[in-house]
Amino acid sequence: MSIIEEPFTTTTEPPYTRLSEKTKIQVIKALQEVSGKAYVLHTLYDLALYEYDASIERARPDIVVLPASTQEVAAIVKIATHYHIPVVPRGAGTGLSGGAIPIYGGIVVTFTRMNHILAIDYENLRATVEPGVVNIHLNQALNPHGYAYVPDPSSQRACTIGGNVGENAGGPHTLVYGVTTNHVLGLEIVTSEGEILEIGGEAYDTPGFDLTGLLVGSEGTLCIVTKIIVRIVPLAEDVKTMIAVFDTIEDASNTVSEIIASGIIPTAIEMMDQLILQAVEADSHAGYPLDAAAVLLMETEGMREAVNAQIEEIVAICKKNQARVVRIAADENERQLLWAGRKNAFGAVGRISPEFYVQDGVVPRTQLPYVLRCISEICRRYQLKVGNVFHAGDGNLHPLILFDAQVPGELERVRLAGHEILEICAAVGGTITGEHGVGLEKQAEMALIFTEVDLRIMKKVQTAWNPDQLFNPGKLFPLPGRCADVKQL
């Protein structure tokens, strides 16, 4: 039997009929027995809060449950299986790709109450957390002891580690340290049959298949994660943060390539263009210039002597590439202010536009100047404003397209522009998501980088784990009707 005998589509859509009122009452009763009445939400008023995440998608769940333990999650999954209802896990709802949107309704399992740091083992450099732990809370627990958990998405004040695991989240410091998957040692999960499993946890090399690697970033489509063992690292002796101001995007891009080529890998190299700088400065007054074409925000850490030597070399490369100003944060306050500007950039854009749509393409670093020119050209063609704030060191672009959904046709133009941008990323040898995940937003674009055979083998893996398609259905895979666009080898 050939696996290419018929074109690739997901299961027929929608695979789930909405719950009848009678069944819904039965399900609610069963869930209340598991988690208690207070933690099963089902009124329209309560459900409205769970309709959306940080993407532009929305859909209403039938029921929301807030379990307090792994055992409760397992019981919830068994109820969902019994009634053939979708189960969608949700962290803080900060996701940018629609991963937590219950497009076929069903039960949203939210981890608000499973927010405990269960253990920190400094000697063996690991911590065990529940999925609802807010990213920054773990660091607040670790930092006073001289340790840190590395992945730091810009939403780290709100987002949960469970959500980070689902989407394999990144952050500005992924350049040298890698994304979430590089920091997860093990998981406790609930399978689609309601079984509880422990996976990995003790060593670099897991005997058998590396299921931890498979599950991190699987966007809730294979299992529900109920516990996470993460790697922690000692804080560096010294950390220095600097900005370099450029009059052209090209100079800033060339600086990035040249720094990496010189053998220095800073912990972060972030780029912000003029539109973003103006929004950020109006919001945080960190001292970012308003008339520059681009600013690089860079950080390096390690032992004091090494950091100073690296900073000197970076400054020299910036100057060689016509940096107008290079400024090193004088103290921790100034450093925090520079980062606050960057980390609140998305929020700051809210000051200048009613809405925005953020893309998440990745390109080889050497292609940055070309791709940034294309983005600008595409948005001009669709009559849309765009700003860029992104992980330049990783080549991970985040064009923010500004729009107003009240203007008829504008959202459609935004989607088309977003799609064209990802087409360019794929065409230059890059990919369609660096850290936000595929979710609902990039299903069509999966076809830009995967062939039918690729998708079929992923689907086989999904079917092995989740045969009834109850876990976060309708995500990741291209939707029916898109099969003709699948990449040809």
Place this chain on the structure above:
Amino acid sequence: MSIIEEPFTTTTEPPYTRLSEKTKIQVIKALQEVSGKAYVLHTLYDLALYEYDASIERARPDIVVLPASTQEVAAIVKIATHYHIPVVPRGAGTGLSGGAIPIYGGIVVTFTRMNHILAIDYENLRATVEPGVVNIHLNQALNPHGYAYVPDPSSQRACTIGGNVGENAGGPHTLVYGVTTNHVLGLEIVTSEGEILEIGGEAYDTPGFDLTGLLVGSEGTLCIVTKIIVRIVPLAEDVKTMIAVFDTIEDASNTVSEIIASGIIPTAIEMMDQLILQAVEADSHAGYPLDAAAVLLMETEGMREAVNAQIEEIVAICKKNQARVVRIAADENERQLLWAGRKNAFGAVGRISPEFYVQDGVVPRTQLPYVLRCISEICRRYQLKVGNVFHAGDGNLHPLILFDAQVPGELERVRLAGHEILEICAAVGGTITGEHGVGLEKQAEMALIFTEVDLRIMKKVQTAWNPDQLFNPGKLFPLPGRCADVKQL
């Protein structure tokens, strides 16, 4: 349907009947059409070379093929599927867990001719290689340009990168940099249906499932890897290597824990005990002391100033823990000599024993002194000599049990001692393999750390990829009859 309704076993054993002479001739003809007559081996004389690897297992293949391209590999897999014959991929045969042993016969695909470095992209820090590239050859190509590929198994002068990917190999420098899976960005593979797929390759976060992570370390049971995209890194400005000599194992172990707890993570911390030191010194004359209880071989790298500061701190910790001598390699020659001693340790043991059996358990660093005492006690009880040479920083033990297979019953005692050692590793919260893989040797021990549910879900993944069990059959999973021993949650 519950997934625990019947005890876990693999398919009935053996699932393949040996080829009849008539079919064998047909298969040989078909393979010769693909790879040419010179590259299809089938005489007993030729096959004898492919009966064994560096483990204590052996079995004869029916046919060995040496393909020259991915297309040939795909064609070979299609022939194997047509005739329902096992396919076992093989690198250099340096594996220590029997992964490349064709226990049910069939076709061994060896990558001797697919040994080309296809591309090195310094700007984007990646290299693309064929699976037959010898590990050290890649570094010989990179080093003159100031770059390196990190994973460095002790067999790196012989082992191939394809084999490293199959077993998720480690090496002394995994402590700070991670094992093979942390350095593989993408793969080209052939599926069990003979399809060619590209997986990952461009960015940290793969859209869709992280199949690269799943496939690295899957020991040839899911697919055949035909191309590998690896991460390369700039060479550090400075590297310093030192040894510290101790009169007790406890002092050496405490030194390891204290260095890590201090926040320094050296690139390598290797421990050798007295038996190993004596063997190594007789072999390489690196100046290792013969009367010490343990020596730590440590290396740190980075910018010059940072390295010097780290070395000072390490020396202070060693002295505090009663190190008798601390010696820093004065120059590159002395450094190479110290490493040559360590990397040839297994070979050196060949001088003092006809055979040896190496185990590969992992324990939390803090458990090292206890577990080393247990190993010594277990081997005394079985009247076996044991030496320890291992990645102490990772808690990755390599007890080498010396034996002589000519002595009746000795091999059986070795196996029993090895099993007891892994039981201890599992009991203290460790695991059964750090870098050598499960292969044939540790199938029974999988049950020490995995439950029935764990194994069933792995089997489901395997079945999704490899439904006819033709890829490296009889590896990884516990054999029938062992199900009663499976770990209970």
